[in-house]
Amino acid sequence: MSEDERHRRWMLALGIEDGGDGASPLSESDRRLSDALSALYGDGEDGRKGRGGLGGSAPRVAKWLGDIRQFFPTPVVQVIQKDAFERKGLRQMLLEPEFLATVEADVGLVADLVALRGVMPDRTRDTARAVIAKVVAELMTLLETRTANAIRGALDRSRRTNRPRFADIDWPRTIHANLATYQPMHRTVVPERLIGFVRRQRRIVDLDEVILCVDQSGSMATSVVYASIFAAVMASLPVVATRLVCFDTAIVDLTEELADPVEVLFGVQLGGGTDINRAVAYCEDRIERPAKAHLVLITDLYEGGDADALVDRLARLAISGVNVIVLLALTDSGRPSYDPALAAQVAALGIPVFACTPDQFPELMSTALRREDVHGWAADRDIKLVRSDA
Structure with missing residues (x-):
C-alpha cells in the first residue's frame, strides 16, 4: 500500500x-x-x-x-x-x-x-x-429445497441410478464418466450420462406431527422470523403435520396462516412477558399420539410463569413418548442468551438443549423425525449442548 x-x-x-x-x-x-x-x-x-x-x-x-x-x-x-x-x-x-x-x-x-x-x-x-415479503421470499428460496429434501427422505448412497433428479446427481462420478465428451473450447464436459443416488423415501405413517412452540418475547425476535418461515415450509409438505404456536404471556396459534408466511409474521406480537409453561400446556393438550409427535420449544427459558411446573410438564411429555427438543435460539450467530439454571434442569431430563442456526435446522428436523440421537447429532457438529450439571 x-x-x-x-x-x-x-x-x-x-x-x-x-x-x-x-x-x-x-x-x-x-x-x-x-x-x-x-x-x-x-x-x-x-x-x-x-x-x-x-x-x-x-x-x-x-x-x-x-x-x-x-x-x-x-x-x-x-x-x-x-x-x-x-x-x-x-x-x-x-x-x-x-x-x-x-x-x-x-x-x-x-x-x-x-x-x-x-x-x-x-x-x-x-x-x-x-x-417483509421480499426478505421472506429470499429466505424461502434459500431454505425451502434443503428443508423439504431433508424431511422427505435421506439419500441411499448404496444404490445409484442413471436417471437422477438434479439434486441427487453425483457430480464427481458424472464428470468422470463423461471425460470423453470434454470440450476444450468451453473447458467443460457434455454430461451425456448422468449418475446419481436413489433417494430412499422415509414414509412417515399416519403423519408425524411437528409443533414449533416459539417464544415471541423481544429478545427472541430473529428466532421468531426464522421459525415462522420454517413452519411455512414444513406445512407445505404432505409428509408432516405442522403447527406453529407463538407465545409471551398470551398464546397465538398461527397454524391456519402457514400458507402465507408474511401473514404469519404480521400475526406475531413481539415483546411482553413470558409464560412458557402455559404455552407448553397448550401444545400438550393438542398432542393426540405422543409417539408420533415432535415438540420443538424455541425459547431462552427466562420463565415468567411457573418454572417448576414447566420442568414437570416437559418431563411428562418426554416420558409419554413426545420427542422434545429445546432450542435456545434459532439465529445466524447461534449464540444465545438464556437462563442457565432452568436450561440445566431441562437438560437433566434427557432433553437436548442448545442453540441452532438456520443452516443446521433442516438437518436437525430430519434427525428428529427419524428419532435418531439429537444429542449425538449436535455433538458431531460441535454444537454446544447445555449440560445437566451446568
Missing part, C-alpha cells in the same frame, strides 16, 4: 478532510463517503469530528442510505443501519414509507418491522409488508 493510500485511509477513518495545508487528498467520492460516515459517527466518538448528522427527515436519511449502499457491501450496510437505529434513534424513521423503501432489508429489520407494526400508520403498512 502506498503512503498516499495509507494517508487517505487514515483521513477517512478519522473524518479529516483537510490535509493541514489547505489541500485535501480526498476525491469528491471520498468526501461523500466521509460525510456519510460522519453523519452517523461524527459525534466526537471514534476520532471523527462532529459534523453533519442524519437529521429528522425521511428524504435526508434516504439519501444517506443511498450513499452508504454505494460505498459498502450489503453486510456492512446492514451493520451501519443497525448502528444508525441504535445511535441516532432512527426506529421512528421506520414508520416513514419513503425511508422504509430505501433500507437494505434483512432478518433483523423484519423483526423490527414486526415489532413496530402496531404503531405503524396505514400509509407505511403496505411498504412494510412489501419489505
